[in-house]
Amino acid sequence: MATHPQLDELITTLELLRAPGGCPWDREQTHASLVQYLIEETHELVDAIESGSDAELVEELGDVLYQVLFHADIAREAGRFTLEDVATHMTQKMVGRHPHIFGDATADTAADVVEVWEERKKIEKPGRTSVLDGIPQGMPSLALADKVLGRAVKAGLISADEADVAAIPVADEDELGGLLLAIVSSAKANGLDAERALRTTLRELQGEIRSHEALTAADAGVIGLPTD
Missing domain, CATH: 1.10.287.1080 (MazG-like)
Known part of the structure; x- marks a missing residue:
């Protein structure tokens, strides 16, 4: 050791x-x-x-x-x-979320690991009622957008195929960076705040996700199905 x-x-x-x-x-x-x-x-x-x-x-x-x-x-x-409490909690968290290493679960691919992680997180945090719970709103707006779009797919508001169709094709991150810079430049030229605009749209999207979750839960309750 x-x-x-x-x-x-x-x-x-x-x-x-x-x-x-x-x-x-x-x-x-x-x-x-x-x-x-x-x-x-x-x-x-x-x-x-x-x-x-x-x-x-x-x-x-x-x-x-x-x-x-x-x-x-x-x-x-x-x-x-204490610092020991912090370390103990983190060790328990990592062991608990890697049952394919420390238990008898199976996860052969990185995608499998993510699925196991999410399932374990649901067990650890039963008080969370929305896929949006736990997302820090103070994240940089682009990182927040990526996170919220992923949760929109997870909630069933949009499908992964729909998200792909909406995507603007770019060859690599250099091209993507140029596109993002052009968008910000256009916003600046027109007296618009790109950061505020994206955050406003993300708040609206999060509202749509929560409404969709509420409707889904209500429908499940009406027909006697579990809501989780």
């Missing part, structure tokens, strides 16, 4: 900084005050993944890791939970 002395040293360093008599800035941070830094560090990590060197990737992974440790230490000091 591998040991992680450098990780232990980083944890100790953070605890010293946040201990009474430590760094005043570190001591006064809260979960809320750190959000801006978590967002910034996450975007910097994405940049490093997409176009950075290994040295930059190491640095940015470290910055995001430090944010995780920072939040866990704030909670530990308040007596709410």
Whole structure:
């Protein structure tokens, strides 16, 4: 079993900084005050993944890791939970969602794994009543659009074939990037806000998904079929 002395040293360093008599800035941070830094560090990590060197990737992974440790230490000091609780929960989650590795389920392809993952998530989160539950609305709009369109297919509002037909054919991501840039440029030239426009359309689509789910559930209840 591998040991992680450098990780232990980083944890100790953070605890010293946040201990009474430590760094005043570190001591006064809260979960809320750190959000801006978590967002910034996450975007910097994405940049490093997409176009950075290994040295930059190491640095940015470290910055995001430090944010995780920072939040866990704030909670530990308040007596709410610890870093060990975070690790325990994540281990249980990964083991539970990989029954094809840790249990007797079968998943021979990546698509099979996704199906198993979604089924396990339904069991773990029975309180979710919509395919939209759990989607963070603060996601970048294009990533949110991709997620919502996938959930629209999952809810049965549109079929996968319909989604494909609606797609504009592009050869590769370079061509797609140029098309997206042209759309934004056109919006700007016409005094329109592309970001707001896409988010408004996504809110409308999510409303349609929820209405479709409600109608489907009502129909199932009328004819005596299960709704899930």
